[in-house]
Amino acid sequence: MANLKVDFLGKVFKNPVVAASGTFGFGEEYNDIYDVGLLGGISSKGLTLKSKQGNEGIRLWETPMGLMNSIGLQNPGVESFISREINIMKQYKTNVIANLGGNTLDDYLIGVKLLNDSEVDIIELNISCPNVKEGGMAFGIKADIAYNTVKAVREICRKPLMVKLSPNAESIPEMAAACEEAGADALSLINTINAMAIDIYARKSVFNNYYAGLSGPAVKPIALRMVHQSAKAVKIPVCGMGGISSGVDAIEFIMAGASIIQVGTANFVKADSCLDIIKELDEFLDSQGIRDIKEITGII
Amino acid sequence: MMKNDMSKIIENKHICDNIFELVVLSDIVPLPGQFYMIKGLNGDYLLPRPISVHNYQDGKLRLLYRVSGHGTDQISRMKVNDNIQVLGPLGNGFDIALLNGKIAIVGGGIGIAPLLYLMKNIESKKPDVYLGFKDETFCLEGFGPNRNELIVVTEDGNTGHKGYVTDFINVKDYDIVITCGPEIMMEKIIRACLEKNVEVYASMEKRMACGVGACLGCVINTKNGNKRVCKDGPVFNGTDLTV
Numbered sequence: 001m002a003n004l005k006v007d008f009l010g011k012v013f014k015n016p017v018v019a020a021s022g023t024f025g026f027g028e029e030y031n032d033i034y035d036v037g038l039l040g041g042i043s044s045k046g047l048t049l050k051s052k053q054g055n056e057g058i059r060l061w062e063t064p065m066g067l068m069n070s071i072g073l074q075n076p077g078v079e080s081f082i083s084r085e086i087n088i089m090k091q092y093k094t095n096v097i098a099n100l101g102g103n104t105l106d107d108y109l110i111g112v113k114l115l116n117d118s119e120v121d122i123i124e125l126n127i128s129c130p131n132v133k134e135g136g137m138a139f140g141i142k143a144d145i146a147y148n149t150v151k152a153v154r155e156i157c158r159k160p161l162m163v164k165l166s167p168n169a170e171s172i173p174e175m176a177a178a179c180e181e182a183g184a185d186a187l188s189l190i191n192t193i194n195a196m197a198i199d200i201y202a203r204k205s206v207f208n209n210y211y212a213g214l215s216g217p218a219v220k221p222i223a224l225r226m227v228h229q230s231a232k233a234v235k236i237p238v239c240g241m242g243g244i245s246s247g248v249d250a251i252e253f254i255m256a257g258a259s260i261i262q263v264g265t266a267n268f269v270k271a272d273s274c275l276d277i278i279k280e281l282d283e284f285l286d287s288q289g290i291r292d293i294k295e296i297t298g299i300i
Numbered sequence: 301m302m303k304n305d306m307s308k309i310i311e312n313k314h315i316c317d318n319i320f321e322l323v324v325l326s327d328i329v330p331l332p333g334q335f336y337m338i339k340g341l342n343g344d345y346l347l348p349r350p351i352s353v354h355n356y357q358d359g360k361l362r363l364l365y366r367v368s369g370h371g372t373d374q375i376s377r378m379k380v381n382d383n384i385q386v387l388g389p390l391g392n393g394f395d396i397a398l399l400n401g402k403i404a405i406v407g408g409g410i411g412i413a414p415l416l417y418l419m420k421n422i423e424s425k426k427p428d429v430y431l432g433f434k435d436e437t438f439c440l441e442g443f444g445p446n447r448n449e450l451i452v453v454t455e456d457g458n459t460g461h462k463g464y465v466t467d468f469i470n471v472k473d474y475d476i477v478i479t480c481g482p483e484i485m486m487e488k489i490i491r492a493c494l495e496k497n498v499e500v501y502a503s504m505e506k507r508m509a510c511g512v513g514a515c516l517g518c519v520i521n522t523k524n525g526n527k528r529v530c531k532d533g534p535v536f537n538g539t540d541l542t543v
């Protein structure tokens with residue numbers, strides 16, 4: 001039994017495995033299948049200031065070892081989250097991460113102010129959702145826009161602030177450094193990769209929004225490279241994700257510089273994938289005679 | 301109670317055309333209308349596929365599916381004794397207690413899958429069964445022998461009546477109509493029922509990723525906002541549906 005415990009932004013994670021935003025709801029559906037309190041943390045469905053109905057049309061499309069989605073941030077809104085869903089998440093004895101998206105800077109600021117007084121452990125600022133037409137991803141493409149956004153949020157944010165980066169950023173190292181300089185406490189990456197599928201018989205894009213976000217094992221090597229680049233570019237801790245489906249994948253991200261990792265699409269592939277990953281992490285460390293997972297964090 | 305494990309395949313039988321029946325053992329008695337997320341360990345596909353409970357008896361769970369893409373094709377190639385990933389039962393299922401009076405069951409194509417197990421659960425209520433197929437019929441024998449009436453319709457008239465199943469039912473003759481099948485068929489049935497004030501329940505189908513209500517990939521617009529087919533459904537009251 002190696003030590004899987006990680007201190008991340010002043011919070012104790014019993015292991016480095018966190019359920020990724022948008023793949024785990026607010027935990028309750030998966031808690032019917034297993035005790036989600038066994039996880040290091042849960043990142044909430046992406047929240048926006050006002051509730052959103054999400055996108056029309058096809059929302060999911062499987063690709064070779066990948067999944068495209070265009071959910072469009074369907075969510076109950078920050079106020080509902082604070083009065084209802086957060087209570088569901090808090091009962092699970094794990095770290096509660098509130099993933100917050102926005103279309104305008106004001107959206108972020110008001111949302112953060114509301115979350116400041118809530119019981120969330122960490123705010124994950126989503127400057128990278130590809131599925132919302134106006135704004136959303138724009139914040140995550142250009143380092144100077146991201147810097148201004150994060151700086152303004154930092155000034156009012158009283159919670160640990162983790163900024164979720166888009167793989168669609170112009171330069172990942174520059175983006176990572178800009179967010180650190182603006183006051184982010186941690187980075188998480190990657191969000192989904194902007195992608196496309198075409199229905200050749202209907203002669204149109206599968207998705208009403210034309211483009212959608214690609215996740216799953218297909219994106220893992222790209223995600224791993226970007227996590228490595230980010231970890232090299234900053235001193236703040238990094239939360240790595242993108243196609244992690246096994247303990248081996250998780251170890252790769254940790255060696256590349258991730259202090260904790262998130263598991264998304266794999267939850268769909270096998271409902272209790274996170275538990276398998278925790279077990280495989282433990283087995284790997286034992287097999288290698290490693291007593292503490294921190295011994296291998298960022299060794300590449 | 302939820303089954304979430306690897307199960308040995310007892311049967312994976314080709315029924316006809318592109319229709320297959322997968323049988324695994326399960327102690328959990330599903331509700332009619334519920335489904336399972338199924339994924340073989342063979343092949344290069346990612347997501348489990350939602351498959352309806354066709355029947356459940358003596359610990360044997362029968363799941364009827366149509367090969368309609370790569371994933372179901374891979375599942376159809378699995379052999380007896382292979383291990384398969386099984387999660388379920390999922391979804392709300394039919395509320396049997398609500399099904400009283402004169403009942404019609406209307407199925408089309410692979411949409412008949414959940415209707416056999418439903419019929420077995422309401423046999424005592426003697427529902428009339430209307431089943432429509434493109435050309436080849438399948439699984440008809442299961443709908444006997446205690447049925448009140450079985451009306452079979454094929455588009456080419458090869459078996460039973462010729463035409464569309466929707467042309468052979470007068471929904472006014474019933475207190476409750478239950479339907480599962482192609483969207484266009486269900487729409488016609490639901491619209492007719494709503495016009496005539498007949499209670500109607502439809503079992504819906506959508507692309508799914510998680511199957512448990514978390515990913516919001518399978519939502520439909522209803523009169524009460526977005527609903528998840530996997531968790532809030534797949535069975536919906538026709539009055540909630542926007543047709």
